[in-house]
Amino acid sequence: MKYVLLIMNTPLAGTLSPDEFSAWNGEIFAWYDKYTSNGKLADSGHQLDDVSTAKTIRGTTVTDGPFIEAKEVVGGYSVLEADTIEEAVEIAKTWPGVDRGLITLEVRPVVEQPAM
């Protein structure tokens, strides 16, 4: 089964010093290396640019900014391969900084559609 990890930046991440931030980035790269090599990462996904760069299309209107104003915003997306959502959650708990509140993660099953 595939599970999406929605990776939310929290306000706390913005309080890190440049040194703390680059150390944290190092942990994140190591995490992606580890889970890519052990086959648990189906797709490392993408980091999204800042919400200030977003455009939202509602009806026929395009507006600048995200669809929702929130403290925690989606900053990235990855896909895990796991047997159960519990296994996906266990992996997600090891995402660097989630224990320290730098990041909030949402884990959600992927819906597999029949081939087009």
Place this chain on the structure above:
Amino acid sequence: MRYAMLIIGEEDDWSALSPAEVDAEMARIYAWLEKWSAKIDEGGAELDSVKTAKTIRNGIVTDGPYIEAKEVVGGIIFLHTDTIDEAAAIAAEWPGVESGRAMVEIRPTILR
């Protein structure tokens, strides 16, 4: 440039549709995917209901999505276009956007 297209809507809207209406909507979605296949990058996914989500915050796991909202992310598609405006024009054709049933957020992705 690569852009993420977050597809957002109310889940209840889907459950209110009849099976025939769901089929018709899916046919429109498949037609959109086919029309824009040259602009779509790998890595997109349709997400299951937010009711199935688990959220991990400060190391604590809770049931449900990270934010309670009427409109929720239901899928992600990656587009490859020259500009964000081109991506926005393609996204505006996503079935249901014009009628207001769905909306789309477009965001540039960061290449590592």
